[in-house]
């Protein structure tokens with residue numbers, strides 16, 4: 497097989513703006529079709545290998561269910577049970593796994609591991625979250641914004657909290673979808689400087705969350721301590737005090753602003769319980785759209 501022709505999805509920027517727009521359109525179609533009870537077995541007999549080095553609810557369920565709905569099969573591979581987890585080299589694992597399955601999804605710590613795997617895989621590789629990026633979540637978030645408010649081009653989005661994997665993927669989305677990203681993060685928790693530089697005028701750090709949210713169209717946050725940072729929880733609670741998305745902050749946003757959170761959420765920390773339950777909070781649609789947008793992604797990588 498010719499590896500140069502294999503398309504991977506390791507970052508949102510691996511797809512062009514046009515491809516991403518097409519993918520979201522397809523996700524919206526697949527969702528409507530699923531609601532009508534129609535069967536679309538476009539990936540019959542195809543297998544998705546799912547490598548999880550970290551926990552997951554939404555990602556595992558959406559990929560596994562998505563493959564079932566498209567007529568294919570998904571294989572859950574935990575490091576406890578595979579030779580990869582016992583130290584078999586990444587390149588050997590990539591060659592072997594990709595010779596048998598059609599597409600591979602990886603959730604892990606180091607982003608370099610996913611890049612290394614993709615280099616030796618003859619099957620498309622999807623980044624299902626690394627410490628650096630979470631591009632699949634952005635497909636769902638963008639689909640959700642389009643469904644509720646139409647095109648996000650020219651809008652302002654405010655990120656409140658850690659300059660983490662989700663923040664980085666929002667910076668990539670700002671480039672591809674043409675919105676302005678205001679990042680309100682405390683000093684010491686800034687996003688990656690290379691990604692920030694690449695975003696250019698599309699992303700800006702505005703320390704004060706109130707100023708960053710002024711008149712904004714979408715407010716987004718995420719946990720203060722991501723997976724792998726559990727022991728920093730107490731330290732981070734201190735650093736992020738004042739960075740909670742609450743009703744006062746939402747009142748400073750545009751009257752039609754939406755609230756998003758990739759979940760799982762820590763009510764009373766990065767977001768108040770009242771905000772999650774507001775009618776402008778679209779977190780449940782966001783979670784459901786993981787299913788529809790990833791079905792569109794699987795079709796894009798396997799059939800295009």
Ligand code: CP
Pocket residue numbers: 551552553554555556625633758759760
């Ligand atoms: N948002 C998200 O990726 O959720 P899981 O960790 O449950 O997969």
Ligand code: NVA
Pocket residue numbers: 625630660661662718719721722723758759760
């Ligand atoms: N930033 C979070 C996202 C979880 C979906 C984490 O990496 O744990």
